[in-house]
Amino acid sequence: MAEYRKMITTMDLQKMKREKEKIAMVTAYDYPSARLAEEGGADIVFVGDSLGMVVLGYDSTIPVTLDDMIHHTKAAARGARNSFILTDMPFLTYHGTVDGTLRNAARVMQEAGSKAIKMEGGAEIAEHLQACVRAGIPVMGHIGLTPQAVHQFGGYKVQGKSAEQAQRLLADARALEQAGAFAIVLEMVPEELATLITEQIQIPTIGIGAGRYTDGQVLVYHDLLQYASPIKPKFVKAYAELGAAAMNGISAYVEEVKGSKFPSEEHVFHMNAEIIQQLADHDK
Numbered sequence: 205m206a207e208y209r210k211m212i213t214t215m216d217l218q219k220m221k222r223e224k225e226k227i228a229m230v231t232a233y234d235y236p237s238a239r240l241a242e243e244g245g246a247d248i249v250f251v252g253d254s255l256g257m258v259v260l261g262y263d264s265t266i267p268v269t270l271d272d273m274i275h276h277t278k279a280a281a282r283g284a285r286n287s288f289i290l291t292d293m294p295f296l297t298y299h300g301t302v303d304g305t306l307r308n309a310a311r312v313m314q315e316a317g318s319k320a321i322k323m324e325g326g327a328e329i330a331e332h333l334q335a336c337v338r339a340g341i342p343v344m345g346h347i348g349l350t351p352q353a354v355h356q357f358g359g360y361k362v363q364g365k366s367a368e369q370a371q372r373l374l375a376d377a378r379a380l381e382q383a384g385a386f387a388i389v390l391e392m393v394p395e396e397l398a399t400l401i402t403e404q405i406q407i408p409t410i411g412i413g414a415g416r417y418t419d420g421q422v423l424v425y426h427d428l429l430q431y432a433s434p435i436k437p438k439f440v441k442a443y444a445e446l447g448a449a450a451m452n453g454i455s456a457y458v459e460e461v462k463g464s465k466f467p468s469e470e471h472v473f474h475m476n477a478e479i480i481q482q483l484a485d486h487d488k
């Protein structure tokens with residue numbers, strides 16, 4: 205049994221940045237993945253809306269609902285009781301009235317049992333982020349490639365390569381820090397820009413496809429473990445081959461069933477011989 209450390213807080217994350225201890229975040233979407241994320245020592249167990257793509261089979265994160273996020277966070281929270289559980293706010297649940305955003309955030313905190321939420325976007329969502337922070341909810345920002353806006357970007361592309369775009373992302377990072385975000389995800393931005401942003405704000409940056417110098421890293425569970433993920437972006441490193449292992453296991457099982465090799469004696473229940481005789485007699 206793993207020895208669990210004390211649950212991390214947003215204050216610990218600030219301290220990790222100051223002391224240059226890297227933050228390791230991993231996605232999880234259910235009981236087993238969250239359990240393994242916790243036992244593997246992840247600082248943040250993150251229920252991302254990428255669940256729409258890697259566990260629900262959608263082409264994007266846009267179809268994911270607030271109910272989906274709550275359902276999966278509940279399962280993940282049961283698997284990682286000692287972890288800092290972060291939940292993505294899904295498509296269009298923090299863009300209407302601030303009241304609506306607070307109601308949606310409240311559902312995630314109360315029903316799902318998250319410790320914090322994450323929102324995509326820069327200065328344009330700062331008002332919504334700030335309202336949640338003022339209500340006592342820790343919020344993580346997310347800029348660069350924001351997948352909920354994929355149709356505006358015209359694909360999953362690197363963001364912030366031009367001086368103008370880079371300036372805007374820097375301003376967005378400052379706006380989110382100002383609004384009270386406890387950390388910011390930088391997704392698919394050049395390493396040089398991610399480094400600049402990391403140096404210019406006090407809160408931790410968590411990179412995905414943002415190079416080596418952010419305060420932490422995040423990867424999708426099904427990508428880093430190669431578990432039937434539909435995509436393999438350049439920023440992914442494979443640390444295991446779960447998909448291949450699962451496939452081999454299943455095909456061996458199928459072969460043994462077809463060949464009457466499974467089940468064998470060790471997997472079988474038996475009954476008392478007298479009772480078998482009674483059954484046979486009764487049948488006469």
Ligand SMILES: Nc1nc(=O)c2c([nH]1)NC[C@@H]1CN(c3ccc(C(=O)N[C@@H](CCC(=O)O)C(=O)O)cc3)CN21
Pocket residue numbers: 253254257258265351360361362424426427433434435436437438439
């Ligand atoms: N499995 C999975 N992993 C992720 O990291 C992830 C998701 N799903 N779903 C939500 C978003 C979408 N993300 C994506 C999706 C596709 C690419 C991609 O196709 N990247 C290519 C093209 C790069 C380019 O055109 O510049 C790559 O080679 O990295 C990257 C990030 C990141 N997130």
Ligand SMILES: CC(C)C(=O)C(=O)O
Pocket residue numbers: 231251252253254255292389391412422424
């Ligand atoms: C890619 C990460 C940062 C994310 O938002 C997700 O997994 O949903």
Ligand SMILES: [Mg+2]
Pocket residue numbers: 252253254265292351
């Ligand atoms: Mg997401």
